[in-house]
Amino acid sequence: AGGGATGVAGGAYWVDSQQKRYVPVKGDHVIGIVTAKAGDVFKLDVGGSEQASLSYLAFEGATKRNRPNVQVGDLIYGQFLVANKDMEPEMVCIDSSGRSSGMGIIGQDGFLFKVSLGLIRKLLAPKCEIIQELSQLYPFELVLGMNGRIWVKAKTVQQTLIIVNILEACEYMTAEQRKQALAKLSGN
Amino acid sequence: MKATPLSNCERRFILRAVEERKRLDGRQCYDYRNVRISFGADYGCCIVELGKTRVLAQVSCELVPPKPNRPTEGILFFNLELSPMAAPGFEPGRQTDLLVKLNRLIERCLRNSKCIDTESLCVVAGEKVWQIRLDLHLLNHDGNIIDAASIAGIVALCHFRRPDVSVQGEEVTVYTPEERDPVPLSIHHMPICVSFAFFQQGTYLLVDPSEREERVMDGVLVIAMNKHREICTMQSSGGIMLIKDQVLRCSKITAVKVAEITELIQKALENDQKVRKEGGKFGFAESIPNQKITAFKMESAAVDTNHVEEQAEEIITKADPPSEAFAKPILHTPGTAQIGEGIENCWGDLEESDREEAVEEEDESEATALECQKMETEDTMKETKKDEPIVLSDSEEEEVVILEPQELPKKTRARTNSKQENTSKKAFNKRRKKKRAAH
Numbered sequence: 001a002g003g004g005a006t007g008v009a010g011g012a013y014w015v016d017s018q019q020k021r022y023v024p025v026k027g028d029h030v031i032g033i034v035t036a037k038a039g040d041v042f043k044l045d046v047g048g049s050e051q052a053s054l055s056y057l058a059f060e061g062a063t064k065r066n067r068p069n070v071q072v073g074d075l076i077y078g079q080f081l082v083a084n085k086d087m088e089p090e091m092v093c094i095d096s097s098g099r100s101s102g103m104g105i106i107g108q109d110g111f112l113f114k115v116s117l118g119l120i121r122k123l124l125a126p127k128c129e130i131i132q133e134l135s136q137l138y139p140f141e142l143v144l145g146m147n148g149r150i151w152v153k154a155k156t157v158q159q160t161l162i163i164v165n166i167l168e169a170c171e172y173m174t175a176e177q178r179k180q181a182l183a184k185l186s187g188n
Numbered sequence: 189m190k191a192t193p194l195s196n197c198e199r200r201f202i203l204r205a206v207e208e209r210k211r212l213d214g215r216q217c218y219d220y221r222n223v224r225i226s227f228g229a230d231y232g233c234c235i236v237e238l239g240k241t242r243v244l245a246q247v248s249c250e251l252v253p254p255k256p257n258r259p260t261e262g263i264l265f266f267n268l269e270l271s272p273m274a275a276p277g278f279e280p281g282r283q284t285d286l287l288v289k290l291n292r293l294i295e296r297c298l299r300n301s302k303c304i305d306t307e308s309l310c311v312v313a314g315e316k317v318w319q320i321r322l323d324l325h326l327l328n329h330d331g332n333i334i335d336a337a338s339i340a341g342i343v344a345l346c347h348f349r350r351p352d353v354s355v356q357g358e359e360v361t362v363y364t365p366e367e368r369d370p371v372p373l374s375i376h377h378m379p380i381c382v383s384f385a386f387f388q389q390g391t392y393l394l395v396d397p398s399e400r401e402e403r404v405m406d407g408v409l410v411i412a413m414n415k416h417r418e419i420c421t422m423q424s425s426g427g428i429m430l431i432k433d434q435v436l437r438c439s440k441i442t443a444v445k446v447a448e449i450t451e452l453i454q455k456a457l458e459n460d461q462k463v464r465k466e467g468g469k470f471g472f473a474e475s476i477p478n479q480k481i482t483a484f485k486m487e488s489a490a491v492d493t494n495h496v497e498e499q500a501e502e503i504i505t506k507a508d509p510p511s512e513a514f515a516k517p518i519l520h521t522p523g524t525a526q527i528g529e530g531i532e533n534c535w536g537d538l539e540e541s542d543r544e545e546a547v548e549e550e551d552e553s554e555a556t557a558l559e560c561q562k563m564e565t566e567d568t569m570k571e572t573k574k575d576e577p578i579v580l581s582d583s584e585e586e587e588v589v590i591l592e593p594q595e596l597p598k599k600t601r602a603r604t605n606s607k608q609e610n611t612s613k614k615a616f617n618k619r620r621k622k623k624r625a626a627h
Contacts, residue, residue, distance in 0.1 A: 111197065112270070
């Protein structure tokens, strides 16, 4: 763990911690894997102790006639509506105004992998150097779930694998090492 | 716990990557991951890391009577356990197919290949033989358990030393390690398993599959071979149909890999031997990396300590002096004293807190009874103070109840006289006895 004061007088402290196990928190955006379809509800694995439930109506533009096309094994990006230690967590793919704002079923291609929660928070910081430097390398699509899951899609398998390996290695690399590695790659 | 399910996109991606001859960690199709062997402080204990897959092996021995149909041979016992810490899908005590399959493979690889000379384990024919027990524990599952387990098993057996034994007539003496150096086992050859994963009905094959590749593969072929190119055991599972050419190709690859791994094992064993002889440090503690960079490494910030002393003195002089502590107790009655006045109760009208306070007062008074009786003889002046009711809060419900040593607790306070001092003790004790009898 480590700490740093957030500049404002009155001493608000942000204590960071290193962990890989995710505990569902209300409002968190996560990537879930569909494990079962039970009537009107999908069961998703989010990496917590319980599987989350997701109603088929919780998608943008979904009605009883117009159901979303979700299969077992698909990836879903959504946020937690209910998440406490007494109940199973519930997810939705729309925000409070009914729009999807980027949530929903994630596309068919691309690759999913897992990293520590601390690295995700670092990548989600407003001006993350890692993402900026990577975007100069190749164009790619990226979805970060607060449960430690990252989905990446680039043009070719090789490029996707490179991005996956760099992101996994960022856990243990200093900034200089990362810059060196990226310089070598862009030189090739 | 349930294992994390494999999503469709992962499956598709890995299959596509295999078709393009690419692996997730950048290896080539026939490449092994890094093999790392570390030894523990005891003989016969080692950890083998194949990439992130870790297996711990421990060999132990015991003198037992031999099996009746094999009176001149020692006994070998192999056991592989999948620890729940290895993967979320492993549960303790549950016999899965995987566990049975792995155990059978280890047995066939190490027992049926006769790599250990069991005749040399015999001490007294028909009466006493050595039973060698090999325990393998899987500590982390990142694919290809069988390879790591077979390497760990054979390395531990080579590393192990059993106590020296001498037989004179009917007498058997087992020497401790201090008396005589322990003796290594007699091992003929080192069989090592190599796994091949097949995809797309046998079109593509990968050596040393990682955990995700294992989930997506069609089937696996395991070949156990020693460095003399002798095949010790072979097993194909998953129901794939293999052509003769493929099997021959796999066995050629196995020969190359086994030669490399055997060399690595020899080097590791020699290194450990050297370190022990020279008296250097050995064991697991030495092989754990101490320093690791994580994503949260920050540069240490420089602190300006130029004017620290002056600043500290400033702060001290400006700060308020600490308030005086009141040490003298106020005596209400013989048996009850009060130190300080306490702060105003800011809990509001909570009945529970009132009851608690009354109970606390009763407990305190009994405990401090003997002490206070000494003080009352000294402080007769303080008796005048007790006449003033001590107001702690505005609440009418809250009253400070002070117990009389002679009477049952009343709501009003009573005076004590010096006359009552002498009798108070007796009465107090009487009352105490009454209370105990009541309980």
